[in-house]
Amino acid sequence: MIKKILIDGSPCGKCAQAEEILKKRGFWDRIDRVVIADEADINSEGMKLAAEKNVELAPFFIIREDNGDERMYTRVFEFIKKELETDLSVNRSFDISLANEKFASLSPIEILSETQSAFGEKLSLAFSGAEDVVLIDMASKNGLPFSVFCLDTGRLHSHTYAYMDTVKNHYGINLEIFTPSPDLLEPFLKEKGMNSFYQDGHSECCGIRKVEPLGRALKGREAWATGLRRDQSPSTRGNLMYSEYDEGHLKKDGLPLVKVNPLLDWSSQQVWDYIRKNEVPYNPLHDEGYRSIGCEPCTRPSRPGEHERAARWWWEDGTIRECGLHLK
Numbered sequence: 001m002i003k004k005i006l007i008d009g010s011p012c013g014k015c016a017q018a019e020e021i022l023k024k025r026g027f028w029d030r031i032d033r034v035v036i037a038d039e040a041d042i043n044s045e046g047m048k049l050a051a052e053k054n055v056e057l058a059p060f061f062i063i064r065e066d067n068g069d070e071r072m073y074t075r076v077f078e079f080i081k082k083e084l085e086t087d088l089s090v091n092r093s094f095d096i097s098l099a100n101e102k103f104a105s106l107s108p109i110e111i112l113s114e115t116q117s118a119f120g121e122k123l124s125l126a127f128s129g130a131e132d133v134v135l136i137d138m139a140s141k142n143g144l145p146f147s148v149f150c151l152d153t154g155r156l157h158s159h160t161y162a163y164m165d166t167v168k169n170h171y172g173i174n175l176e177i178f179t180p181s182p183d184l185l186e187p188f189l190k191e192k193g194m195n196s197f198y199q200d201g202h203s204e205c206c207g208i209r210k211v212e213p214l215g216r217a218l219k220g221r222e223a224w225a226t227g228l229r230r231d232q233s234p235s236t237r238g239n240l241m242y243s244e245y246d247e248g249h250l251k252k253d254g255l256p257l258v259k260v261n262p263l264l265d266w267s268s269q270q271v272w273d274y275i276r277k278n279e280v281p282y283n284p285l286h287d288e289g290y291r292s293i294g295c296e297p298c299t300r301p302s303r304p305g306e307h308e309r310a311a312r313w314w315w316e317d318g319t320i321r322e323c324g325l326h327l328k
């Protein structure tokens with residue numbers, strides 16, 4: 001492992017985090033050597049190695065086989081996945097009732113840790129809003145495997161697309177992006193045009209741009225975690241549980257996926273307190289008055305005193321403000 005010391009003599013934060021993750025996962029004793037790349041000394045062994053291998057990121061990992069072959073990694077999770085883990089499919093039984101009983105006394109990060117331990121990479125985090133990035137932050141801090149997907153509807157704000165890259169780079173994660181099926185989207189657009197939702201409601205467009213891709217995103221998974229909170233919508237989210245079976249998405253064996261909602265009891269204020277305290281990157285649209293962010297044509301900045309989801313599909317007075325991803 002090549003660790004960096006910054007030009008001012010302080011240790012590199014990402015290197016320390018990677019070391020902690022390796023220790024937490026019990027892999028630290030499999031690191032043969034730690035080599036220091038001292039930014040203040042270009043002749044330090046690590047700086048020379050970085051120059052030789054043309055690497056600008058720290059930490060990085062080099063595997064040398066006895067026959068001289070080399071493999072290199074600049075992401076700790078990829079290094080763990082490809083070199084250290086032998087069984088990624090942690091498939092233990094998960095009892096929803098027992099889990100809910102236990103989760104009631106745990107913090108969100110502990111709920112997530114339990115879920116990560118149970119499902120490993122077969123647990124997917126759905127990345128979209130501020131709450132979801134809080135979960136990514138917590139999951140990264142837990143140092144246990146997880147995967148992240150994102151639904152690109154094709155109608156997101158340009159800020160959101162830039163923000164997706166920010167999150168991917170900040171956490172060094174693979175962000176799997178799912179887009180609408182052309183077989184469904186093209187005939188729909190041909191028949192109804194780009195903005196039919198203003199006339200006949202959002203459910204058909206959301207069905208094609210979000211719900212169908214979600215089904216593909218969850219294929220091969222055993223569980224997914226969302227940033228849903230009860231107080232986002234008392235009518236549709238008031239009865240949510242910490243974990244539940246998602247009957248709308250089935251595994252290969254025909255049994256439903258497990259859906260976990262670690263932030264269930266949090267308020268928007270708690271989410272933002274966490275974001276600020278932990279310096280979690282957030283969508284810059286929040287600074288422009290947006291509270292709940294979806295597709296560009298269907299989201300406007302919130303008005304004073306308005307509920308956070310009132311600015312979604314605002315022209316559909318009295319309807320359920322859900323895109324269908326979480327409706328049973």
Ligand code: SF4
Nearest residue numbers: 202205206209295298
């Ligand atoms: S939020 Fe609007 S643009 Fe996005 S999928 Fe739904 S209806 Fe279509």
